[in-house]
Amino acid sequence: MFVDSKSVPIERLETTAGLKSKGKFGSNVRMLADVELIFDERPNPQDFSGLTNRALLDPWRVESDALFVEFLDVGLDGLDLRMGRQQVIWGTADRFHPTSNLNALDVEDSLRFGESIANEMVTLRYNPELWFGDEDEPWFEEFSLEFVFVPIFKPAQLPNSAGLAFTDPVELERQADSKVLKELLDAQKLLLGYSFSYSPNIVLPERNIENSMMGARMGWHLLGLDLSLSYFRGFDDFPRAEKVVALQDDKKLHVDSQITLTYPRIQVLGADMATSVKWLDGMGLWFEGAMVLHDDLYRVIDASGTTLSNVVLETEHEAGHFFKATVGVDYSPTPWLYINVQYLHGFLDEFGSASLDDYIVAGMDIKMARGTVVLRSFGIVNIQDQSVVAFPQLIMMPWNNSELTLGAFLFFGKDDSKFGSAVAGASTAFMKAKVIF
Numbered sequence: 001m002f003v004d005s006k007s008v009p010i011e012r013l014e015t016t017a018g019l020k021s022k023g024k025f026g027s028n029v030r031m032l033a034d035v036e037l038i039f040d041e042r043p044n045p046q047d048f049s050g051l052t053n054r055a056l057l058d059p060w061r062v063e064s065d066a067l068f069v070e071f072l073d074v075g076l077d078g079l080d081l082r083m084g085r086q087q088v089i090w091g092t093a094d095r096f097h098p099t100s101n102l103n104a105l106d107v108e109d110s111l112r113f114g115e116s117i118a119n120e121m122v123t124l125r126y127n128p129e130l131w132f133g134d135e136d137e138p139w140f141e142e143f144s145l146e147f148v149f150v151p152i153f154k155p156a157q158l159p160n161s162a163g164l165a166f167t168d169p170v171e172l173e174r175q176a177d178s179k180v181l182k183e184l185l186d187a188q189k190l191l192l193g194y195s196f197s198y199s200p201n202i203v204l205p206e207r208n209i210e211n212s213m214m215g216a217r218m219g220w221h222l223l224g225l226d227l228s229l230s231y232f233r234g235f236d237d238f239p240r241a242e243k244v245v246a247l248q249d250d251k252k253l254h255v256d257s258q259i260t261l262t263y264p265r266i267q268v269l270g271a272d273m274a275t276s277v278k279w280l281d282g283m284g285l286w287f288e289g290a291m292v293l294h295d296d297l298y299r300v301i302d303a304s305g306t307t308l309s310n311v312v313l314e315t316e317h318e319a320g321h322f323f324k325a326t327v328g329v330d331y332s333p334t335p336w337l338y339i340n341v342q343y344l345h346g347f348l349d350e351f352g353s354a355s356l357d358d359y360i361v362a363g364m365d366i367k368m369a370r371g372t373v374v375l376r377s378f379g380i381v382n383i384q385d386q387s388v389v390a391f392p393q394l395i396m397m398p399w400n401n402s403e404l405t406l407g408a409f410l411f412f413g414k415d416d417s418k419f420g421s422a423v424a425g426a427s428t429a430f431m432k433a434k435v436i437f
Helices: 048-052 160-169 167-173 179-189
Strands: 014-024 029-040 061-070 080-086 117-125 138-150 193-202 211-223 225-235 240-249 254-262 264-277 283-293 296-303 311-317 321-332 337-345 358-368 373-384 390-397 402-412 427-433
Touching: 160 167, 167 179, 167 193, 179 240, 179 311, 240 321, 311 390
Parallel strands: 193 254, 240 296
Antiparallel strands: 014 029, 029 061, 061 080, 080 117, 117 138, 138 211, 211 225, 225 264, 240 254, 264 283, 283 321, 296 311, 321 337, 337 358, 358 373, 373 390, 390 402, 402 427
């Protein structure tokens, strides 16, 4: 099938300049700044006056993955205090971390899928000199304690297509998870000649101490295993529909549904393990599991302004818990081949025991031309509906510190599947060039 090139949109055109700077002042103070200046070639003049505004014609933004100061050995050897903008990633899995919830996720850019967004935090780490066994090969070592305080919640950055989950009638019907919501959508179908609109609005948790987030983690190395236990209290960074108010205008033959999106409060108990199997040529194995606890989650459906004329308070999720997990293995059978396979129970945006699917994430790197050319192929398969994401890349490094990448991010599946639906987004092809100096 051939596609008219005029109908293929250009989704993104960006130029980025990044600066990473480290500093150390004496033996007890250090800092890190990781800042990017991004020019986004999407001019956005709304009216004639916008044509006179360079900021609208040539938009740019600043992003930072780190901007903090750290104090070492604060009153105690091995006790470090870090304050400022930072990322704290917990867990041993590759990219998919059910135990890591302190930083919100960036799923807006498919090429950076699942990366974390830095947030202002206070982190206290304690790494005492503690080991047991032989001094050269102890059976217990690397004990650590970590406490993190996040004053203000920050939500995940979503792609534009994610809004269809709350504004597209087909997607609303597909994802309707309650009897009352389905009845409201069915009743709207009977209104022949009417038009419909859906207006989602976001309500973030109030900025106060009660809504601040915190986490604690304890880690250690035991008999060749890296182990840790963790606890998190805060909010899930993906929104849910808490209130739907439908207003019917018979004069204009129109129904508008106001949808209020909120973020559920959660607690997470986590555990993870990683090891390298020497007798299998260093094959890596890991497990990461999280038990997510939540209160009763209610949804208000107000159809008093429609022919249904009722207001219903329903329970979307009863108080309880659900489990997310990642199990994986990676292996390099030869110097030119790398293989990575993971099993996921529950995807990044899935919430509630009845909503968790299972996935296989697999990929490989094939190195050629003395490592200057890499064929990389990764993919995700939803086991329940057989929808697929394919992420092939050709990476070329012709000179030192330079990289040229050609690739695609492709979705396959039925219209009502995880990766085939419009909510997942459109398939894209890309080219990326990078120089580090």
